[in-house]
Amino acid sequence: MSKIRYFIKQSWLLILSSFCFGLLLAIANAAWYPRILQNEKEKLNKLIVGLVSDANDFQIVIEDVNIPGERGKIIKTDIYKVRNAEGKTAGFAFVGIGSGFADKIKLVITIDSKCEKFLGFDVLSSNETPGFGDKIKEKEFRTQFKGIVAGNLEIIKAGEAKNGKVMAISGATVSSESVVKIFNIYIDKITQKIQEAGLD
Amino acid sequence: MTTKTTEGPILGQTFIAGLWRENPVFRLLLGMCPTLAVTAAVKPALTMGLSVIFVLVCSNIVVSLMRNLLKPHLRILMFTLTISTFVTIADLFLRAFQPVxxxxxxxxxxxxIVNCIIICRAEACASKNGLVVSIVDAVGMGIGFTLALCVLAGVRELLSTGMIFEAKVMPAWFVPWAAMSMPVGAFITLGLLLGLVNKLTKGKS
Amino acid sequence: MDTLNILLVGFISIVIVNNLVFTKFLGICPYLGVSGRIDMAFGMGMAVTFVVTLSGTLTWLIDHLILMKMGLEVTRYVCFILVIAGAVQLVEMYIRKFFPSLYESFGIFLPLITTNCAILGLCLFINLWGIDNLLEAVVLSFGAGIGFTMAICIMAGIRENLNMADVPESLKGAPITLITAGLLTLAFMGFAGMIR
Structure with a gap:
């Protein structure tokens, strides 16, 4: 009995304050969590609208697609269906992750409703070298992926960029290759899943 | 009346100390991680500084209020608990209102949470002093930290992009030094700034 | 074979390519404070490796088995820091009891470790990178500790020689250490892109 009393005497402040802090956290979370979710959704929305010109709204249609990634690792992703103002399918979008030059690169990739052409990509997050690898975010590089045939892409350093070939950013071949690799890892499985579900 | 006249200058001194004489970054070398990591541009540096001020003031208030109830061996545990709670709140706030x-x-x-400035102030100031002194100390230290961050970020952003606050200030012929926004730029700029501060303070005394 | 490959690549990546000190600026305080002598630096590095492996594993378990299952992600930071503080305390008690001589040599660093950003930072990065496998989390935590030890030992080696160099008066001490660290990060940038 005395042991319990000693324990309480020593730690009542700790217990009481943990309780108060827990309450404080719960209140803050309850007040702001809807807004945080809204922000995340808006960010994706903004990127997708920038890529699919007539996008109106989007929703998840297939959850947890298992993508066989690098070195036999399984990556999970969701497929979003993008709809235009008339409610028709304008295309599909998914988030792709792969390792870049310095850290992971996270992309939003969009594809048309028939799974024939890419509609382009945008960078969700990356940590590439400023001034070099960072250029994957720029329009010059990104427009190359607009309207390109959805299949295996290839990176080239010189020559003519057509028929599934993409010109690398000079001085940042590795970053360019990483982007193309993300495309290639995801595309087969994604088209297969979309066709299986009969969504197009 | 007498207490007021003696308290005034002390409060002022506590406040000023945080800004220059005991500036957490330049003089005490505390909180180096965020100093180096978020100073690639002024805006994130300022956001960081303001979050630190918020956490510092809140934790100093709480610690100062319960300083007489603290058991010595549970002291550090209480500090970390307090600090991490307020950091979580700051993080939620940023995620809700400043997502970018x-x-x-x-x-x-x-x-x-593990920024040494906060736990250091809780230990050295708030657990020994009253509410007012603790708050003034926290604000002074926080502003000193923010200023240091902004100076460093200003230099780095100017040299790495030719911009300050995302507005172009450098002439057109200026070639951006991309290295300044990489880790190298952070370390070397801070090193040179510390050297400059050392030089200035030596000249005075 | 694939698992081994992932683990090996992850380990090399965190030790060299994504070294916490050089690319993420974590653990700079002890990096500047304790890197004066090489034996001290090594002791600190070992202590950090020990604690980071323990707390990286524990926080991964807690995060995946308790917090995510119950939707308590909001208390993540509080839980993480308490786990780290607890782990440090435990290690300190254990070493004091069973290895008194070891305690003498690196016991002084142990309380400092709680506020070492590298440890909390690693726990957060494991969460951020979406590591979903316990083994990988353990290997990454251990690798982070080794990476830290390596960084701090390199620095200590350089600083021992720096004592004999003719450094300008106002750059003595921390400033020149930071500049040296800057040059080191430049060298380590050469490893970027090695792992793809």
Whole structure:
């Protein structure tokens, strides 16, 4: 009995304050969590609208697609269906992750409703070298992926960029290759899943 | 009346101390991680500074209020609990109202928990002094930290992009030094700034 | 074979390519404070490796088995820091009891470790990178500790020689250490892109 009393005497402040802090956290979370979710959704929305010109709204249609990634690792992703103002399918979008030059690169990739052409990509997050690898975010590089045939892409350093070939950013071949690799890892499985579900 | 006249200058001194004489970054070398990590541009640096001020003031208030109830061996535990709670609140706030900055700062917001400045002030000031002194000390230290961050970020952003606050200030012929926004730029700029501060203070005394 | 490959690549990546000190600026305080002598630096590095492996594993378990299952992600930071503080305390008690001589040599660093950003930082990065496998989390935590030890030992080696160099008066101490660290990060940038 005395042991319990000693324990309480020593730690009542700790217990009481943990309780108060827990309450404080719960209140803050309850007040702001809807807004945080809204922000995340808006960010994706903004990127997708920038890529699919007539996008109106989007929703998840297939959850947890298992993508066989690098070195036999399984990556999970969701497929979003993008709809235009008339409610028709304008295309599909998914988030792709792969390792870049310095850290992971996270992309939003969009594809048309028939799974024939890419509609382009945008960078969700990356940590590439400023001034070099960072250029994957720029329009010059990104427009190359607009309207390109959805299949295996290839990176080239010189020559003519057509028929599934993409010109690398000079001085940042590795970053360019990483982007193309993300495309290639995801595309087969994604088209297969979309066709299986009969969504197009 | 007499107490007021003696308290006034002390409060002022505590406040000023944080700004220059005991500036957490330049003089005490505390909180180096965020100083180096978020100073690639002024805006994230400012956001970081403001979050640190918020956490510092809140934790100093709480610690100062319960300083007489603290058991010595549970002291540090109480500090970390207090600090991490307020950091979580700051993080939630940023995620809700400043999503772009929150993403930019990434894990460096939760890392405020282990920022030595906060635990150091809780231990050295708030657990020994009254409420008013603790708050003034926290604000002074916080502003000193923010200023240091902004100076460093200003230099780095100017040289790495030719911009300050995302507005172009350098002439057109200026070639951006991309290296300044990489880790190298952070270390070397801070090293040179510390050297400059050392030089200035030596000249005075 | 694939698992081994992932683990090996992850380990090399965190030790060299994504070294916490050089690319993420974590653990700079002890990096500047304790890197004066090489034996001290090594002791600190070992202590950090020990604690980071323990707390990286524990926080991964807690995060995946308790917090995510119950939707308590909001208390993540509080839980993480308490786990780290607890782990440090435990290690300190254990070493004091069973290895008194070891305690003498690196016991002084142990309380400092709680506020070492590298440890909390690693726990957060494991969460951020979406590591979903316990083994990988353990290997990454251990690798982070080794990476930290390596960084701090390199620095200590350089600083021992720096004592004999003719450094300008106002750059002595921390400033020159930071500049040296800057040059080191430049060298380590050469490893970027090695792992793809």
């Amino acid at each position: 900055m929150s993403e930019r700062l990434g894990p460096y917001v939760p890392l405020i």
